[in-house]
Amino acid sequence: MAKPIRLSNGKCWKTQGAALEHFRKMLARYGDNCLVDDHDDHADLIALIERYDTVESDGPPKMGVGISRFERRLNRGAGFTSPGFWILRTDGSITDFSYVSAVRGVPKTLSEEFYDACRNAIGPELLATKQRYFKEFSDVEGRLPCDLTDMPLIYSEAELSHAVPSFGKIVADFKASQGWDASIPLGVLTQSADAQISTSFIDPAISAAFRTFHHARAVLRIVATKRDPNGPPLKTTLVRRPIILQ
Template structure:
């Protein structure tokens, strides 16, 4: 019987606890030579999903996924006077950054930046849901289906979701913070952390929430994708042009 909570990633990969998950990614890292492109499809897929987890609960500022993922590799990092081997993500615009697989697996603690992004997501959830319904109403075929912009498969509204392209929600939230002068920290009272019977952080400052909604609507670019589309396919195509984007009403 394993101890601890299971680690489950967005692509469905899972491990019985954090110790096992860390051992998996440590072994993955050690299988690849320094500077070699990690091109095994399963390894790439699991790293994409792990980086999504990192962005959700660990990253501060702009997301690590950024504009899209081209590939991963390992590199030597200088830390506290010594050398360590770590994962690096190379994005589709040739920018690059490192990330800690240990922190990504731990997924704790949620920090104020992550709670702000969570409040932003909550603030636009209904707007995005309404935009999706309207998009299907206008563009679906006679059977109520649309083509996934990544896989091409025809999907119903129930089998589809919307996905950010260009900038992620985290990046839009960060840009909003900067525009408000909150780059260093979100002021007290802007959001409230999860409370009893409340599963996510929410805006406590209603004026700030309204400003964010307008900012989001001006800057968000979204597409309809199948719920089964793999994280790696989504991450690799975040800069693609969308002929008919979702519109906010």
């Protein structure tokens, strides 16, 4: 049976999915850098932060000394941007938070944090590679064929995807190569902090080691960010051209 999601302000949803949809729609109602000025939305986010702070016990509480207001801002990470809610506290400090993590009520495991650190280590290179391939290989209309369906894609419709091995497999193999398959030592990953969008490796040498490990194994392809279920069938070939990370 689905467990209802209850907040301290009395709001309740029958399922986790319904609560996530509520906050997804809330985020979509606001533009980037806009204040969350609806009273009910503000109250829901305050209650959600209270829930978040009971879940994420390994970092500083997001509530801090007190919350003045919320804004929608763009989170900028290693090779990605995504909208999210940000907290502006009464002492002038700011931080981001994940409404998804708050609703789900389960903090990320160390393995998930390690995966994020690996993704951040190669994020800028993946972005630069995608930009380079569209510049070098796209047609006069700026399109590249999807390596899985042959459908022409413009830059915003495409992403670099790992074929075989998967990115998760590469991450697992790297962890094992470091002798960390049983546990990840303290001091390897950054700890939770204000305005830290995602986990990274503390030591740049580990980031460099993962990039080298990844370069030797990754097989990348251009695919559609969102696949049309009524579109052409998937092909069996992995990639149309070698995609080289530089």
